[in-house]
Amino acid sequence: MAESDTGSDIVTAALLVIGEEILSGRTQDANIVHIAKALDQAGIALREVRVVPDIEDEIVEAVNAMRRRFRYVFTTGGIGPTHDDVTTDAIGRAFDVPVAEDPRAMRVFEERYPGEPVSPGRRRMARIPEGAELVANPISGAPGYMLENVIVMAGIPRIMQVMMEDVLPRLEKGRPVSTRTIRVDAPEGHVAGGLATLQAQHPKVQIGSYPFFEETGVGTYVVLRSADGPLIEAAVSELFALLIREDMPHNDEDEETS
Amino acid sequence: MAESDTGSDIVTAALLVIGEEILSGRTQDANIVHIAKALDQAGIALREVRVVPDIEDEIVEAVNAMRRRFRYVFTTGGIGPTHDDVTTDAIGRAFDVPVAEDPRAMRVFEERYPGEPVSPGRRRMARIPEGAELVANPISGAPGYMLENVIVMAGIPRIMQVMMEDVLPRLEKGRPVSTRTIRVDAPEGHVAGGLATLQAQHPKVQIGSYPFFEETGVGTYVVLRSADGPLIEAAVSELFALLIREDMPHNDEDEETS
Numbered sequence: 001m002a003e004s005d006t007g008s009d010i011v012t013a014a015l016l017v018i019g020e021e022i023l024s025g026r027t028q029d030a031n032i033v034h035i036a037k038a039l040d041q042a043g044i045a046l047r048e049v050r051v052v053p054d055i056e057d058e059i060v061e062a063v064n065a066m067r068r069r070f071r072y073v074f075t076t077g078g079i080g081p082t083h084d085d086v087t088t089d090a091i092g093r094a095f096d097v098p099v100a101e102d103p104r105a106m107r108v109f110e111e112r113y114p115g116e117p118v119s120p121g122r123r124r125m126a127r128i129p130e131g132a133e134l135v136a137n138p139i140s141g142a143p144g145y146m147l148e149n150v151i152v153m154a155g156i157p158r159i160m161q162v163m164m165e166d167v168l169p170r171l172e173k174g175r176p177v178s179t180r181t182i183r184v185d186a187p188e189g190h191v192a193g194g195l196a197t198l199q200a201q202h203p204k205v206q207i208g209s210y211p212f213f214e215e216t217g218v219g220t221y222v223v224l225r226s227a228d229g230p231l232i233e234a235a236v237s238e239l240f241a242l243l244i245r246e247d248m249p250h251n252d253e254d255e256e257t258s
Numbered sequence: 259m260a261e262s263d264t265g266s267d268i269v270t271a272a273l274l275v276i277g278e279e280i281l282s283g284r285t286q287d288a289n290i291v292h293i294a295k296a297l298d299q300a301g302i303a304l305r306e307v308r309v310v311p312d313i314e315d316e317i318v319e320a321v322n323a324m325r326r327r328f329r330y331v332f333t334t335g336g337i338g339p340t341h342d343d344v345t346t347d348a349i350g351r352a353f354d355v356p357v358a359e360d361p362r363a364m365r366v367f368e369e370r371y372p373g374e375p376v377s378p379g380r381r382r383m384a385r386i387p388e389g390a391e392l393v394a395n396p397i398s399g400a401p402g403y404m405l406e407n408v409i410v411m412a413g414i415p416r417i418m419q420v421m422m423e424d425v426l427p428r429l430e431k432g433r434p435v436s437t438r439t440i441r442v443d444a445p446e447g448h449v450a451g452g453l454a455t456l457q458a459q460h461p462k463v464q465i466g467s468y469p470f471f472e473e474t475g476v477g478t479y480v481v482l483r484s485a486d487g488p489l490i491e492a493a494v495s496e497l498f499a500l501l502i503r504e505d506m507p508h509n510d511e512d513e514e515t516s
Contacts, residue, residue: 020466023304025294026481027468029287032309036283048279048316051290051307058306077279081447083454084469121447134430156469179282189379196341201438208278208312209340210285211414223284 009227011174012046014070016062018077030157031076038164043176043227044072052170054078059090066209067150072171077155079144081121091152092129098252102128105143112141136166146170175227180236182222185249186210191220194242203236204228216217221253267433269302272328274320275309275333276345279415288415289334296422301434301485302330312336313331317348325352325408330429335413337402339379349410350387358385363401370399394424404428433485438494440480442509445469449478452500460493462486479511 011068015035021027032049039046047070052058056062059078066073078087105126109118118126122184128134135144135151137159144153153163184191188211200208208223222239226232236252243250273293279285290307297304305328310316317336324331336345352484363384367376376384383400386392393402393409395417402411402421411421442449446469457465466481480497484490494510501508 017307020464021468021481022290023294023307024435024483025291025296025304026437028291032280033283033286036281038283040283046283047311049275049307049309053305073392080467080469081450083450083457084466091304109377119447121445121450156471158471177282181285187379189377192339192341192382199341206278208342209338210279211338213414213416216388223279225282 009174011072011172012047012068012070013039013044013072013074014048014050016059016073016075017049017155018054018059018075019051020053020084022051023053031155031160034157034161035074035164038168040177042168042171043174044171045177054084054086056086056090056093059087060094060175063091063094063150067148068108071149075150075152076160079125079142079152079154081124085124087152088127088129091147091150092224094150095129095131095147097130097147099129101126102132104128104134106141106157108134110139122203133170135163138162152175160254177225177227178229179219180224180230180232181253182224182236182239182243183251183253184220184222184243185217186220187218190246190248191222191243193224194239194246198235198238198242201238202231204231207235218238265338267432269330269430270305270328271297271302271309271330271332272306272324273304274317274324274331274333275307275413276312276317276333277309278311278342280309281311289413292415292419293332293334293422296426298435300426300429301432302429303432303435311355312342312344312509314344314348314351317345318352320344321349321352321408325406329406329407333408333410334418336369337383337400337412339400341383343382344469345410346385346387349405349408353387353389353405355388355405357387359384360390360392362386362392366392366399366401391428396420435483435485436487436488436490438482438490439511440482440494440501441509441511442478442480442495442501443475445476446478447502448506449480449501452497452504453480456493456496459496460489462489463493465493 022029036046050062052062078085105128109122128145129147132145132147137143139159139162151167153160188209206225210221212219224232224235268447277323283467308320310320336343363386386403387405390403390405395401397417397420409425411418411439464483468479482490482493
């Protein structure tokens with residue numbers, strides 16, 4: 001599998017999950033799979049995920065490594081009102097731009113809570129690095145933002161999800177990748193040789209192999225992915241021929257164009 | 259929160275999840291939370307997680323970056339029998355050691371399937387980088403291994419879990435970190451100022467703040483962590499005093515020593 005396997009015009013992305021609670025095992029992350037699916041459907045290829053603690057230096061280092069390498073970098077977590085929310089200061093440092101109370105963000109809170117002075121916690125959440133565009137948060141107000149190619153979102157899953165919805169239309173998209181999944185009722189080892197040959201013959205189709213274990217036996221999901229649908233069909237036909245020749249029971253699990 | 263906050267004698271670790279299926283959103287990762295908890299209980303601090311695709315160059319780069327920085331690096335995925343299982347070759351390249359069929363691993367298969375010649379798929383899974391110690395896999399045979407400070411495990415959760423059990427006793431441990439979780443029935447913004455002061459006064463206790471949203475209202479979990487139990491107790495007492503003074507309803511959610 002090479003970087004270019006699923007087709008040309010690839011728009012790449014990386015995700016930086018910021019949160020001690022994931023690293024300590026306190027929380028089961030729910031954001032990675034959501035963002036991975038949303039990007040896949042949008043034709044953006046998620047190429048790397050990192051999880052780091054709420055430590056400013058580590059966030060700065062990760063953001064700078066990732067933003068140079070990928071078209072987009074998404075971050076989740078660390079933009080709340082408390083002392084351990086250090087993402088925004090880290091982003092300011094990573095880009096070497098000042099961070100200050102943003103009039104647009106302040107207006108969000110003023111309109112949401114009319115007649116109230118904006119509380120210190122909300123003022124902290126209105127601090128935005130200079131040059132960023134806001135990302136709307138219709139659920140609780142406090143916005144995310146996009147600075148150059150870095151999109152900074154909340155860690156709370158349902159807030160992160162509405163932020164993704166707000167920001168996705170602004171992003172450059174690649175060709176969406178189509179996926180075919182074939183279920184083979186034989187262990188991975190039995191299909192390994194055939195799949196290796198198939199992959200070599202179809203360099204533009206990414207062929208993945210995932211074992212499964214059920215009460216009735218073991219088997220293999222073969223997942224074929226490409227931005228070029230006809231190439232997948234050609235590879236699937238050859239896979240079926242191979243499975244029939246080797247007498248391996250199989251069926252077409254699903255057909256999805258994501 | 260600084261690197262040394264939860265106490266001295268910290269043994270650090272990183273996790274490298276290898277798998278296109280996580281990045282495409284096909285699979286919800288289940289390994290990160292399991293490994294994070296197991297390490298936390300063992301007194302090993304998980305400091306970073308990365309997810310990369312099944313691309314040899316990317317695995318080599320990540321392993322080399324992580325193994326120099328952390329006491330241990332765990333990897334999951336990519337050690338099966340198919341063409342997209344490239345972890346072992348990547349580990350060999352990262353350490354610049356040869357990879358060959360390992361007599362110990364071959365013996366595992368020979369004893370498991372007596373009288374049968376070892377199949378090509380199993381022979382592929384018996385390829386181990388030179389100098390590695392095996393990690394047992396009582397479920398399906400094919401072993402993981404530990405090379406210097408890098409522990410290579412399967413991606414299938416129940417196999418990864420038995421491999422963790424096998425390898426953990428061999429590892430250096432730090433002082434286990436104790437955790438106290440206090441539930442406060444007030445939004446994060448209301449406790450933010452007090453928590454910042456508390457954190458400044460208790461640099462050896464890591465104080466995290468996690469909002470929650472329930473039908474009955476919003477609130478905050480305050481999580482205090484330290485390898486030094488009495489330090490946590492002192493910080494918790496001050497937190498309670500603060501919450502009572504500010505009239506914020508709260509209760510001691512749990513007391514766990516992990």
